[in-house]
Amino acid sequence: MSLTEKLTLEEIRRKRPSKYAGxxxxxxxxxxxxxxxxxxxxxxxxxxxAILEGRYHYEMDGVVEFLExxxxxxxxxxGISAGKEEILPTVGAMNGIWLAYRILLKPGDHVxxxxxxxxxxxxxxxxxxAEVTEAKVRKDGHxxxxxxxxAVSSRTRMITICNPNNPTGTVYTKDELEQLAEIAIRHDLxxxxxxxxxxxxxxxxxxxxxxxxxxxxxxxxxxxxFTKTYxxxxxxxxxxxxxxxxxRKMKDENTGIVIHPGTVEQIGxxxxxxxxxxxxxxxxxxxxxxxxxxxxxxxxTPGVTISPPEGAFFAxxxxxxxxxxxxxxxxxxxxxxxxxxxxxSGFGEGGAGHVRINFCSPLEIIEEAANRIRSAxxxxxxxxxxxxKSLGNIx
Amino acid sequence: MSLTEKLTLEEIRRKRPSKYAGxxxxxxxxxxxxxxxxxxxxxxxxxxxAILEGRYHYEMDGVVEFLExxxxxxxxxxGISAGKEEILPTVGAMNGIWLAYRILLKPGDHVxxxxxxxxxxxxxxxxxxAEVTEAKVRKDGHxxxxxxxxAVSSRTRMITICNPNNPTGTVYTKDELEQLAEIAIRHDLxxxxxxxxxxxxxxxxxxxxxxxxxxxxxxxxxxxxFTKTYxxxxxxxxxxxxxxxxxRKMKDENTGIVIHPGTVEQIGxxxxxxxxxxxxxxxxxxxxxxxxxxxxxxxxTPGVTISPPEGAFFAxxxxxxxxxxxxxxxxxxxxxxxxxxxxxSGFGEGGAGHVRINFCSPLEIIEEAANRIRSAxxxxxxxxxxxxKSLGNIx
Numbered sequence: 001m002s003l004t005e006k007l008t009l010e011e012i013r014r015k016r017p018s019k020y021a022g023x024x025x026x027x028x029x030x031x032x033x034x035x036x037x038x039x040x041x042x043x044x045x046x047x048x049x050a051i052l053e054g055r056y057h058y059e060m061d062g063v064v065e066f067l068e069x070x071x072x073x074x075x076x077x078x079g080i081s082a083g084k085e086e087i088l089p090t091v092g093a094m095n096g097i098w099l100a101y102r103i104l105l106k107p108g109d110h111v112x113x114x115x116x117x118x119x120x121x122x123x124x125x126x127x128x129x130a131e132v133t134e135a136k137v138r139k140d141g142h143x144x145x146x147x148x149x150x151a152v153s154s155r156t157r158m159i160t161i162c163n164p165n166n167p168t169g170t171v172y173t174k175d176e177l178e179q180l181a182e183i184a185i186r187h188d189l190x191x192x193x194x195x196x197x198x199x200x201x202x203x204x205x206x207x208x209x210x211x212x213x214x215x216x217x218x219x220x221x222x223x224x225x226f227t228k229t230y231x232x233x234x235x236x237x238x239x240x241x242x243x244x245x246x247x248r249k250m251k252d253e254n255t256g257i258v259i260h261p262g263t264v265e266q267i268g269x270x271x272x273x274x275x276x277x278x279x280x281x282x283x284x285x286x287x288x289x290x291x292x293x294x295x296x297x298x299x300x301t302p303g304v305t306i307s308p309p310e311g312a313f314f315a316x317x318x319x320x321x322x323x324x325x326x327x328x329x330x331x332x333x334x335x336x337x338x339x340x341x342x343x344x345s346g347f348g349e350g351g352a353g354h355v356r357i358n359f360c361s362p363l364e365i366i367e368e369a370a371n372r373i374r375s376a377x378x379x380x381x382x383x384x385x386x387x388x389k390s391l392g393n394i395x
Numbered sequence: 396m397s398l399t400e401k402l403t404l405e406e407i408r409r410k411r412p413s414k415y416a417g418x419x420x421x422x423x424x425x426x427x428x429x430x431x432x433x434x435x436x437x438x439x440x441x442x443x444x445a446i447l448e449g450r451y452h453y454e455m456d457g458v459v460e461f462l463e464x465x466x467x468x469x470x471x472x473x474g475i476s477a478g479k480e481e482i483l484p485t486v487g488a489m490n491g492i493w494l495a496y497r498i499l500l501k502p503g504d505h506v507x508x509x510x511x512x513x514x515x516x517x518x519x520x521x522x523x524x525a526e527v528t529e530a531k532v533r534k535d536g537h538x539x540x541x542x543x544x545x546a547v548s549s550r551t552r553m554i555t556i557c558n559p560n561n562p563t564g565t566v567y568t569k570d571e572l573e574q575l576a577e578i579a580i581r582h583d584l585x586x587x588x589x590x591x592x593x594x595x596x597x598x599x600x601x602x603x604x605x606x607x608x609x610x611x612x613x614x615x616x617x618x619x620x621f622t623k624t625y626x627x628x629x630x631x632x633x634x635x636x637x638x639x640x641x642x643r644k645m646k647d648e649n650t651g652i653v654i655h656p657g658t659v660e661q662i663g664x665x666x667x668x669x670x671x672x673x674x675x676x677x678x679x680x681x682x683x684x685x686x687x688x689x690x691x692x693x694x695x696t697p698g699v700t701i702s703p704p705e706g707a708f709f710a711x712x713x714x715x716x717x718x719x720x721x722x723x724x725x726x727x728x729x730x731x732x733x734x735x736x737x738x739x740s741g742f743g744e745g746g747a748g749h750v751r752i753n754f755c756s757p758l759e760i761i762e763e764a765a766n767r768i769r770s771a772x773x774x775x776x777x778x779x780x781x782x783x784k785s786l787g788n789i790x
Contacts, residue, residue, distance in 0.1 A: 018453035034453055044446050047659075051439050056629045058413035058429055091486055091631070091653040098652045120651050127651070234451045234658030236486070256515050256522070257493045258486040262657050263629030264442075 006362045012036045023340060028369045031340040033166065033314070035231040036361040039272075040279045043232065046271035050264045058259070062089045063266035069273035070224075070239055078198070079212035080222070080241060088240045088247050089269075090254070091261045093196050093225035096240040097124060098257075099250040100192050100221045105130040110155040112148060115348030116316075117162045121194060122348045131155070134349040141170030141307060145179050152183070158190040159183070164197040164207065167316045167347050167356040169309025171201045174208045181213045193222045196238075197312035199229045199280045202288045205310055211241060218243045228313070228360075229280060230272050237265035287313055290359050290366050297370040302381045313360035316344065320353040322380050329355050337376035339369045401757045407431045418735060423764045426735040428561065428709075430626040431756040434667075435674045438627065441666035445659045453654070457484045458661035464668035465619075465634055473593070474607035475617070475636060483635045483642050484664075485649070486656045488591050488620035491635040492519060493652075494645040495587050495616045500525040505550040507543060510743030511711075512557045516589060517743045526550070529744040536565030536702060540574050547578070553585040554578070559592040559602065562711045562742050562751040564704025566596045569603045576608045588617045591633075592707035594624045594675045597683045600705055606636060613638045623708070623755075624675060625667050632660035682708055685754050685761050692765040697776045700788045708755035711739065715748040717775050724750050732771035734764045 009028065013020045019032040050056065067084045074080040074087075090096040097120050105111065107129035113122045115134040125132050133151045138144045148159065159180065163172045172180075184191050191210055198207045211220035225238035238261075240250060254260065272279075295308045298317055306317040323329040326343040333339050333355070344354030357373075359366050404423065408415045414427040445451065462479045469475040469482075485491040492515050500506065502524035508517045510529040520527050528546045533539045543554065554575065559566045567575075579586050586605055593602045606615035620633035633656075635645060649655065667674075690703045693712055701712040718724040721738040728734050728750070739749030752768075754761050 015449045016452045018455040021455070032453065038449050039451065047446055048443050051442055054410045054433050056434065056627050057411045058427065058628045060413040060416070064412075091656075094650075094654050095652060124651055232451050233453045236653060236655070236657045255489075256519055257490060258631060258653060259489050260631070261486075262631045262660060264659070265657060 006364070007036065007038070009365060012361070012365075024338075027334070027338045027340060028365060028372070029340045030358045030361070030369055031342045033228060033358055034233045034360070035228060035313075036365065037231045037283065039230050039232040039235075040276040042271045042275040043230065043268040047264050047268040050267040055267060056263050059263045059266065060255075060260060062087070062260070063263060063270065066266040066270040069270040073273045074241060078207075078209040080209055080217070082241050083244075085244045086241060086247055088250050088254070089261050089266055090238045090240055091258050092227055092236040093194060093223045093238040094120060095236075095254065095258065095261070096223040096238055097121060097192075097194065099240065099254055100223070100242075101125050101128055101130070103246065103249045103253060104190055104221070105157060108155065109157040110153055111158045111160060112151045112156060113160040113348065114143060114148065114162070116165070116167055116344065116351040116354075117160070117348055118166045118194060119346050119348075121160050121162060121192070130157075136349040137168070137170070141165065141168040141310075143172060143176045143180060145176070145183065148180065149183055152187050152189070156187065156189060158192055160192040160194070161210070162194040162196075163210070164195075164201060164311030166197065166312055167314050167342070167344065167351065167354070168307070169312045169314050169316065171205045171207065171311040177208055177210045178213055181210060181216050184219060185215045189219065191216065191220045193220055195222055196225045196228055198224065200284055200287060200313060201311040202284070202291060203310065207311070221246060226269050226272055229283060230276065232268070235262075235265045235268060237261050237269045286363075287360060290361070290363050291315070293363065294357070294359050294366050294370050297367075297374055301374045301377050303377060303386060313358055315357040315359060316354050317357070318354050319377070321386065322377060322384070326351075326353055326355055332380065333373060333376060336379065337369070337372035339372050401759070402431065402433070404760060407756070407760075419733075422729070422733045422735060423760060423767070424735045425753045425756065425764055426737045428623060428753055429628045429755075430623060430708075431760070432626045432678065434625050434627040434630075435671040437666045437670040438625065438663040442659050442663040445662040450662060451658050454658045454661065455650075455655060457482070457655070458658060458665065461661040461665040464665040468668045469636060473602075473604040475604055475612070477636050478639075480639050481636060481642055483645050483649070484656050484661055485633045485635055486653050487622055487631040488589060488618045488633040489515060490631075490649065490653065490656070491618040491633055492516060492587075492589065494635065494649055495618070495637075496520050496523055496525070498641065498644045498648055499585055499616070500552060503550065504552040505548055506553045506555060507546045507551060508555040508743065509538060509543065509557070511560070511562055511739065511746040511749075512555070512743055513561045513589060514741050514743075516555050516557060516587070525552075531744045532563070532565070536560065536563040536705075538567060538571045538575060540571070540578065543575065544578055547582050547584070551582065551584060553587055555587040555589070556605070557589040557591075558605070559590075559596060559706030561592065561707055562709050562737070562739065562746065562749070563702070564707045564709050564711065566600045566602065566706040572603055572605045573608055576605060576611050579614055580610045584614065586611065586615045588615055590617055591620045591623055593619065595679055595682060595708060596706040597679070597686060598705065602706070616641060621664050621667055624678060625671065627663070630657075630660045630663060632656050632664045681758075682755060685756070685758050686710070688758065689752070689754050689761050689765050692762075692769055694788065696769045696772050698772060698781060708753060710752040710754060711749050712752070713749050714772070716781065717772060717779070721746075721748055721750055727775065728768060728771060731774065732764070732767040734767055
C-alpha cells in the first residue's frame with residue numbers, strides 16, 4: 001500500500017512545491033496544511049481511466065457516480081440522508097465556504113465564528129460586508145456555549161464551526177453539538193460546519209456531523225473535501241451538503257464563478273469514497289501514533305503548553321512565555337530548528353502565542369522535526385533564563 | 396491523429412452528458428458550446444504522467460511549466476509580452492470573468508458590454524450591483540464605435556468584448572480594435588476581452604488581442620482558455636493576463652474562492668500550449684470546411700438570413716419571419732428536425748430571433764443536422780404560407 005511506502009524528505013520536498021516554497025535544503029516544512037502521503041492508487045486509476053475513456057467533458061449536474069458515492073458515504077458515515085439535489089460538488093472546500101457566505105449573507109448581516117478557526121471562515125464574511133464576532137472556545141478547545149449565546153444579536157444569521165478543528169484538533173462531542181443546535185434552532189440561525197478533517201478522530205472518538213442532529217438538516221450547511229486526508233491537495237474537489245433550495249442557489253452562483261469542478265477530479269473523488277476506507281483507516285491509526293510521539297516529545301520540553309489533539313493533523317502548542325508572540329516563535333524555529341510551523345495569530349482569537357504543527361507526515365520526519373524543535377526550545381528556554389525550569393505541560 | 400478518428404453520434408452522446416442531457420436518442424445536440432472532438436493525446440499523456448509521478452499537490456503560485464508555456468504562447472501568438480506575475484491560472488475562463496468584475500467593479504460602477512455576447516459577460520456585473528449598458532454591434536457583427544462612445548458616462552469603468560465573438564463568430568479587425576482602444580484610453584477605461592476562441596479564425600483572418608495594441612497593455616484584462624478548442628470542457632483550466640497589480644488582487648481573491656485551479660489540469664494545459672499547434676491547425680482547417688458546408692446549406696433555405704461566421708464555432712442565423720421568436724424556433728427545430736440549437740435572446744441585444752448553431756462536430760454530423768434543419772424550415776415556410784418564396788440570404 002502506498003502509505004507504507006515512505007517518501008524521503010527530498011521526495012516530499014520536490015513534490016510539494018508550495019509547502020516547501022522558499023525553504024532551504026534540509027528544512028522540514030510542517031507549515032502548510034498538506035499531507036505528506038500520496039493519494040490512494042484507486043484514485044489514480046480512476047482518474048487515468050477517465051482520461052483514457054474521454055470522460056473530461058462538461059458535467060453540469062455533477063458526475064453521477066460521485067453524487068451517488070457521496071450520498072452513500074453521507075448516510076453510512078455522517079448519518080445524513082441527502083438526495084442528489086442536496087449535494088453540490090465544489091472546487092475544494094474553499095469553494096463551498098465562499099458559496100455559503102455569498103448566498104446566505106447580505107451586507108450588514110452578522111456571523112458568529114467559533115475560533116480559533118481556519119482563516120477563510122473568519123475572513124470571508126467581511127469581504128461581503130457582513131460583520132463577524134469571534135466566539136473563543138474554552139481552554140480545552142471545546143465550545144463555550146455561553147459565549148456563543150451572548151454573541152447572538154437580531155442581525156445574526158449564521159454560526160460557523162470547524163469540526164474537527166483546524167488548528168486545535170478539537171473534535172466536538174455530540175452533547176456540545178446538541179447544545180449548539182439548540183441555540184441555532186431557538187434563534188433561527190444557519191450553522192456552517194467545515195468538516196474537512198472528519199476522517200481523522202483519535203482515541204476512539206466518533207465524528208458527529210451537526211446536520212445529523214434533529215432539526216438541523218435544513219439549517220446546516222456542511223463542507224466536505226478530499227485534499228487533506230486523501231493526500232490530493234492539488235486536485236480541487238470537495239462537496240457541500242445542505243437543504244435543496246440552498247444548494248440550488250449555490251449551484252446557480254457557482255455556474256457563474258467556475259461552471260463546475262473538474263470532471264476527472266469528481267471521478268477520482270468517487271473512487272476515494274467508494275474504495276478507499278482502508279486508506280483512511282490506515283492513515284488514522286498511523287497518525288494517532290505520530291501524534292502520540294509528537295505530543296510526548298513536546299510535553300517534555302520546558303515552556304511548552306500542549307493539549308493532545310483529538311482529531312485532524314495539527315498540534316497547536318502555546319509557546320508563551322518562551323516568545324513574545326507566535327511570529328517570533330515561527331522565525332526562531334525556522335532559523336534554529338530548521339522547521340517551518342504556522343503562527344497561531346491568523347486563526348483568530350485564542351490563536352495568538354500558539355504555533356500550528358502539521359503532523360501528517362512519516363513518523364521518522366516528525367520525530368526528527370520534534371527533536372529539532374525540542375532542542376531549539378530548550379536552548380531558548382536557557383537563553384532567556386526562565387525562572388520556571390519545569391517541563392512542559394499537557395493541559 | 397485523434398481528430399481524424401471520427402466519433403459516432405452515439406459515442407459523442409455518451410461522453411458529453413451535459414450537451415445531450417434530457418435529449419431523446421437520435422437527436423443531434425448543437426446547443427451547448429462544447430467540442431465534439433477529443434482532446435490531444437499529448438494533453439492526456441501529460442496528465443497521466445502528472446498523476447503517476449505524484450504531481451497533484453498545491454501549486455499556489457501556478458505550475459511553472461504552465462506559466463512559462465503561456466508566456467511563450469502570448470509572445471508568439473498574441474504579441475503580448477507578459478511575465479509570470481502578469482498571468483493567473485484560473486478555473487476555466489468563467490473564473491477569470493468573475494474575478495475581473497469582482498476586483499475592478501464596485502456597486503454603482505458602469506460597464507459597457509458589446510452585444511450579442513456570452514451571457515455571463517453581460518450578467519455578472521449586475522450581481523455585483525454594477526450597471527450594464529449593452530452596445531449592440533452593426534448588422535455585420537462588427538463594433539459600432541459610435542454606439543460605444545455614446546454609452547460612456549462618468550461612471551463607466553470598463554468595456555467588455557468577446558473576440559472572436561460568441562455567438563456571432565465575428566473576428567474584430569486590428570483597425571476597429573485600435574479605434575476601441577482609442578476610446579478606452581481617452582476615457583481611462585479598462586477593456587475586458589474574452590478571447591476563448593482566439594485559435595479559430597477563418598478565411599485567413601488573424602486574431603488580434605487588444606492587449607497587444609499601444610497603450611492597452613495596462614488597461615486590458617484578457618481571458619484565455621482551453622475548454623473549447625482543445626475539446627476538454629470538463630477540465631476547468633484557463634488563464635488571465637493583465638497588469639501585475641490587477642493579477643495580484645485577482646490571485647488574492649481567488650485564494651479565498653477556489654485556492655487555485657487543479658494542478659493536473661495546469662500540467663495538461665502546458666502540454667496543449669507547448670505541443671499541440673498541429674491540433675489547432677487541423678481543427679481550424681477542418682472547421683472552416685464544416686462552416687462552409689453549413690452556411691451553404693442554410694443559405695439555400697427560405698426564410699433564413701445568415702452571415703458566414705468569421706471565427707469561433709457558431710453559426711447565428713436569424714429565423715424571423717419563420718417564427719415569432721427564437722424560443723419558438725428552438726422548440727420547433729427540436730421537435731421537427733430533432734436538432735437542439737441555442738436561442739439567441741440570452742446573448743443580449745441583437746440576439747433575439749437568432750439561433751446559435753455549434754458546428755464543432757464531424758462534417759457528417761453537421762451535414763445530417765443541416766439537412767434536417769433545412770427540411771424542417773422548408774416545411775415551416777410552406778405551412779405558414781410566407782409570401783416571399785425566395786431562398787435564404789447571406790448578408
